[in-house]
Amino acid sequence: MLCAARSVRRPTPNRTIPDVHDDQILVRLLASRAYREGEFTLSSGRKSSFYLDAKQVTYDPEGIRLVGAAVHTLIAPFRVQAVGGLTMGADAIVASVVFVSAERGAPIPGFIVRKEVKQHGLQKRIEGIFPPRARVAVVEDVLTSGASALRAVDAVRQAGGEVAVVAALVDRQEGGAAAIEHEGIAFRAVTTLEEIRRAFARLEG
Numbered sequence: 001m002l003c004a005a006r007s008v009r010r011p012t013p014n015r016t017i018p019d020v021h022d023d024q025i026l027v028r029l030l031a032s033r034a035y036r037e038g039e040f041t042l043s044s045g046r047k048s049s050f051y052l053d054a055k056q057v058t059y060d061p062e063g064i065r066l067v068g069a070a071v072h073t074l075i076a077p078f079r080v081q082a083v084g085g086l087t088m089g090a091d092a093i094v095a096s097v098v099f100v101s102a103e104r105g106a107p108i109p110g111f112i113v114r115k116e117v118k119q120h121g122l123q124k125r126i127e128g129i130f131p132p133r134a135r136v137a138v139v140e141d142v143l144t145s146g147a148s149a150l151r152a153v154d155a156v157r158q159a160g161g162e163v164a165v166v167a168a169l170v171d172r173q174e175g176g177a178a179a180i181e182h183e184g185i186a187f188r189a190v191t192t193l194e195e196i197r198r199a200f201a202r203l204e205g
Contacts, residue, residue: 026066027191029057030170031199052193054141054169058092067190068096071167072104074188075137078164082129082136084111086152089141093169094128097139111136113155125155134161143168143189146176153183170196 033056040051057063071093075083083097084090094110101108111128130136138152143166153163166180171189180187 023066023070023190026057026063026070027195027199028203029060029063029066030054030191030196031203033057033060033063035196035200037200050197052142052170052172052196054089055092058096058141058169064092064096067093067169068100070190071139071169072097072100072108074167074190075139075165076106078137078186079135080108080137080164081131081134082109082111082161083139084113084126084128084130084136084152084156085139086113086148086155087115089148090139090152093139093141113152115151126159130156130159130161132160135164136161138163138166140166140168142170142172143176143180143187144172144174146179149176149180150183153180153185 030052034053036051036053037049038051040048058067075097083101084094091112094112098108098110109129109131111126111130114125114127116125134156136156138149138156140149140152143149146166149166149168153166156163163183163185165186165188168176168187168189170191170193171177171187172193177187177189
């Protein structure tokens with residue numbers, strides 16, 4: 001006697017954490033929410049015909065999920081023991097990567113590097129979870145000259161850690177990548193200013 005085949009219920013894919021294929025969505029978000037063209041004065045006093053405020057995406061409910069997934073994918077091959085960066089550009093990215101790492105089954109703790117040593121309490125420059133002699137990833141929202149990322153690198157090294165990779169959400173392609181690599185550190189970026197500009201032009205067109 002033939003038995004009716006039972007249908008096997010397949011588990012629903014977990015869509016909580018996007019994968020690397022969502023990078024183009026992230027680029028479009030950066031183009032639509034973070035990138036502006038016009039006349040701007042930068043913190044250095046230099047004039048610019050555009051402005052990129054990545055925090056409009058890294059602190060956005062949809063954006064932070066995409067950022068965490070994309071950056072985690074970049075740093076995962078380096079098998080780091082912690083992820084961190086200089087406040088404030090790294091804060092949201094660190095938190096999102098820590099969350100994604102747990103969701104993907106390989107938890108990575110996070111830390112933040114202060115711009116100045118705290119003058120009270122334990123007087124720490126590194127806050128959060130920084131394992132002794134840890135191999136770490138340093139992250140940044142927008143890499144320009146690389147100065148902010150290198151300040152974080154310096155703090156990690158002074159604390160006895162090793163920086164395996166610096167990962168940026170956006171590489172402005174203004175020499176920062178070369179400065180990182182000059183220190184003997186690998187550099188990775190989710191996207192570049194040029195890619196965001198092309199996405200912006202398509203949106204405007």
